[in-house]
Amino acid sequence: MKNIDSYSHLRGESIYLDDVPLVAGTLFAVAFGSPHAHGKILNLDLGEAEKMPGVVRIFTSKDVPGENQIGGIVPDEPLLANHNVHFQGMPVALVVAESVEEARNAIKKIKIDIDPLPIITDPREARAKGELIVPPRTFRIGDVDSTWSQCAHIVEGMAETNGQEHLYIETQGAYTFPLENGSIRIISSTQGPTAVQRHAAIVLGIPMHMLEVDVTRLGGGFGGKEDQASMWAILCALATYHLKKPVKYALDRMEDMRMTGKRNPYSSDFKIGLDKDLKIIAFETTYHQNAGAAADLSPAVLERTLFHSTNTYFVPNVKATAYSCRTNLPPNTAFRGFGGPQGMFVIEAAIDKAAKHIGVQAWEIQKKNLIQTGDEFPFGQKADSEATECWETAEHVYQPDQIQIRIEKFNAENILFKKGMAFMPICFGISFTKTPMNQARALVHVYTDGSIGISTGAVEMGQGVNTKMLQVAAKIFSVETHRIKIYSTNTFRIANTSPSAASATADLNGKAVEIACEAILGRLKDLVAEKFSVSPSEVWIENEQVMAKGKSLDYKWIQLIQDGYLKRIGLSEHGHYAPPGLHYDAKIEKGHPFAYHVFGTAITEVTVDCLRGTYEVDAVKIVHDFGTSTNVPIDRGQIEGGLVQRIGWMTLEEIVYDENGRLRSNALSTYKVPDIYSVPKEIDIHFLETKKENMAILKSKAVGEPPLMYGIGTYFALRNAIAAYRPDAEMTYATPMTPERVLMGLYGKKKMVEA
Ligand code: LUZ
Ligand code: MOS
Numbered sequence: 131m132k133n134i135d136s137y138s139h140l141r142g143e144s145i146y147l148d149d150v151p152l153v154a155g156t157l158f159a160v161a162f163g164s165p166h167a168h169g170k171i172l173n174l175d176l177g178e179a180e181k182m183p184g185v186v187r188i189f190t191s192k193d194v195p196g197e198n199q200i201g202g203i204v205p206d207e208p209l210l211a212n213h214n215v216h217f218q219g220m221p222v223a224l225v226v227a228e229s230v231e232e233a234r235n236a237i238k239k240i241k242i243d244i245d246p247l248p249i250i251t252d253p254r255e256a257r258a259k260g261e262l263i264v265p266p267r268t269f270r271i272g273d274v275d276s277t278w279s280q281c282a283h284i285v286e287g288m289a290e291t292n293g294q295e296h297l298y299i300e301t302q303g304a305y306t307f308p309l310e311n312g313s314i315r316i317i318s319s320t321q322g323p324t325a326v327q328r329h330a331a332i333v334l335g336i337p338m339h340m341l342e343v344d345v346t347r348l349g350g351g352f353g354g355k356e357d358q359a360s361m362w363a364i365l366c367a368l369a370t371y372h373l374k375k376p377v378k379y380a381l382d383r384m385e386d387m388r389m390t391g392k393r394n395p396y397s398s399d400f401k402i403g404l405d406k407d408l409k410i411i412a413f414e415t416t417y418h419q420n421a422g423a424a425a426d427l428s429p430a431v432l433e434r435t436l437f438h439s440t441n442t443y444f445v446p447n448v449k450a451t452a453y454s455c456r457t458n459l460p461p462n463t464a465f466r467g468f469g470g471p472q473g474m475f476v477i478e479a480a481i482d483k484a485a486k487h488i489g490v491q492a493w494e495i496q497k498k499n500l501i502q503t504g505d506e507f508p509f510g511q512k513a514d515s516e517a518t519e520c521w522e523t524a525e526h527v528y529q530p531d532q533i534q535i536r537i538e539k540f541n542a543e544n545i546l547f548k549k550g551m552a553f554m555p556i557c558f559g560i561s562f563t564k565t566p567m568n569q570a571r572a573l574v575h576v577y578t579d580g581s582i583g584i585s586t587g588a589v590e591m592g593q594g595v596n597t598k599m600l601q602v603a604a605k606i607f608s609v610e611t612h613r614i615k616i617y618s619t620n621t622f623r624i625a626n627t628s629p630s631a632a633s634a635t636a637d638l639n640g641k642a643v644e645i646a647c648e649a650i651l652g653r654l655k656d657l658v659a660e661k662f663s664v665s666p667s668e669v670w671i672e673n674e675q676v677m678a679k680g681k682s683l684d685y686k687w688i689q690l691i692q693d694g695y696l697k698r699i700g701l702s703e704h705g706h707y708a709p710p711g712l713h714y715d716a717k718i719e720k721g722h723p724f725a726y727h728v729f730g731t732a733i734t735e736v737t738v739d740c741l742r743g744t745y746e747v748d749a750v751k752i753v754h755d756f757g758t759s760t761n762v763p764i765d766r767g768q769i770e771g772g773l774v775q776r777i778g779w780m781t782l783e784e785i786v787y788d789e790n791g792r793l794r795s796n797a798l799s800t801y802k803v804p805d806i807y808s809v810p811k812e813i814d815i816h817f818l819e820t821k822k823e824n825m826a827i828l829k830s831k832a833v834g835e836p837p838l839m840y841g842i843g844t845y846f847a848l849r850n851a852i853a854a855y856r857p858d859a860e861m862t863y864a865t866p867m868t869p870e871r872v873l874m875g876l877y878g879k880k881k882m883v884e885a
Contacts, residue, residue, distance in 0.1 A: 167791025184232030196335025300349025776841020
């Protein structure tokens with residue numbers, strides 16, 4: 131079915147934060163961010179700013195009634211800086227004024243004296259200086275040290291991935307309202323309503339039940355609003371708490387780019403060992419994660435990097451170590467894939483380097499090492515693998531041998547244009563790696579007119595989760611979809627929500643909807659059984675008709691609901707779901723953290739203009755493991771969007787901080803994001819339908835993050851095209867592959883220098 135939001139989106143009628151009608155008396159907040167990346171605050175002079183027209187009040191850390199702390203995993207992040215500043219843009223004060231313009235004008239009059247401290251921007255330097263967010267972690271299987279001597283080929287190297295700006299179309303923001311008796315209503319553009327509620331309670335020193343967080347929808351999140359929406363919501367709540375007035379803050383684009391964290395950049399080392407049959411028998415890697423100035427979600431991101439260190443390959447001997455390094459950049463955070471893509475890039479770089487060293491194609495190594503059902507991941511979980519099925523289907527459907535022959539012919543006939551191909555097989559674990567987060571709730575009401583209202587913990591951010599929730603209820607009740615409405619996500623209706631993240635939102639919340647609907651349906655069936663003297667197990671509903679013993683009872687959904695009300699049966703239910711079988715022991719780094727894995731294979735073909743260094747992605751051909759997709763258009767949209775988002779990260783998007791920790795790529799003029807010209811000219815998606823049992827909702831596997839990883843293939847296809855022009859091109863494994871880097875690969879004298 132179509133995305134239920136498509137009509138209102140197209141007409142511009144969907145309500146985002148900035149579309150919420152303004153309430154009389156609303157005040158506007160703007161944060162004053164530190165102009166320095168690291169230092170001690172000697173003096174903060176608000177005098178002149180306070181006298182500016184329209185200014186109502188300026189808040190600092192001294193105004194925090196509870197704890198000045200919003201750190202989620204580690205309590206290391208003040209809401210407002212008090213003694214020290216740790217990154218440029220770190221909020222120090224909050225100006226509240228009668229208009230946005232007046233608040234922004236007042237910001238310019240704030241004076242701050244900072245005694246500078248040394249600035250670190252590089253994660254390896256941070257590690258050398260002992261600046262770690264959490265202790266390092268190591269995942270092990272087999273014994274790498276004793277395996278190197280058995281390897282026919284050993285290759286070592288370094289791989290680096292840059293950060294990525296989330297660039298949700300809707301920037302961060304919140305709007306808060308005073309309620310009776312000190313309660314506060316918070317409208318927040320957040321993926322994590324409970325995170326906002328929990329931290330607002332800590333900062334304000336009031337119980338969570340006084341804080342209503344409501345989210346209708348987001349104009350994109352991509353992980354950037356999993357944790358980092360809290361800051362703005364709580365700043366507004368702080369102002370509302372003191373002033374008893376509605377307060378709104380919607381960041382402008384440059385503020386958002388400067389003050390919020392991004393995808394964690396990684397700098398990694400690898401060593402890979404293969405036997406003479408191209409089996410990878412040893413892999414050792416060390417990740418240096420650039421966490422920025424506070425933990426935020428980085429320790430969890432780091433964990434997922436470790437879980438994906440071998441991507442979709444079985445490697446019997448692995449040692450993977452990960453360091454989360456503190457630097458003076460805005461705290462980096464969740465971003466679609468959550469550390470997985472960073473880890474997967476490293477093993478793909480290792481395979482590419484080994485292939486060049488041995489003189490084979492990377493795909494020969496990739497194919498030989500695909501994980502099989504029953505093989506063990508380094509963290510102890512056994513794979514239920516579709517890796518080979520995806521790969522072989524891709525070979526069958528897309529004929530890559532023919533593509534390669536065509537490419538070689540093209541390359542022989544053209545001097546200034548070269549083509550390249552790469553395979554990118556993926557494997558992504560579905561579940562929050564923190565096991566307790568894997569739970570969800572849904573509240574289902576059936577009204578006396580037969581219409582149905584549903585609340586869940588799922589946040590709609592364009593991914594179509596509300597449509598999927600609606601489909602679950604429509605299927606169980608077998609009613610028409612127009613009868614069902616999915617409500618906003620609200621902490622007064624659904625408590626203790628996990629963020630909409632980890633690709634798990636539809637599964638977790640969908641199962642909770644299923645449980646709640648089944649409970650109501652069970653009571654309705656009992657009523658039918660009594661009324662028609664049949665057994666409840668013989669009753670079902672089909673297209674709004676009540677059926678029993680194989681035939682219609684000439685009794686409709688609406689009559690059934692009205693009778694249900696008159697008979698005083700419960701027409702509402704609160705469902706709770708927690709996937710069984712998940713466990714993980716971080717002491718030994720073994721367990722079964724994922725409900726299942728999603729597999730797939732992409733074949734990418736690119737053309738490089740060897741005069742200009744520019745390139746085009748000709749085609750990306752994908753076989754994706756959907757289980758049994760319940761919504762093909764939405765799932766296709768997720769695949770295409772994820773792919774292009776990752777192509778952007780691999781090719782164009784270049785975050786540049788200078789040595790003072792200042793963001794140089796702070797606007798869309800200096801930060802190039804993918805546009806229609808970056809989209810592959812052809813995207814083919816083959817839906818691999820597997821009938822096997824799985825733990826996904828309606829067996830329709832999670833699709834949010836896995837397809838992002840297909841974009842990695844573009845990077846390696848570009849390298850192959852460059853090698854066709856210049857076989858001795860020496861290029862480091864660094865992203866993004868900007869046209870500048872391509873040119874250096876094509877014409878650079880020696881090893882390509884870092885941009
Ligand atoms: N968020 C989170 C995530 O808190 N835990 C996870 O495991 C995760 N994975 C992917 C994306 N967001
Ligand atoms: Mo996320 S990276 O918020 O699923």
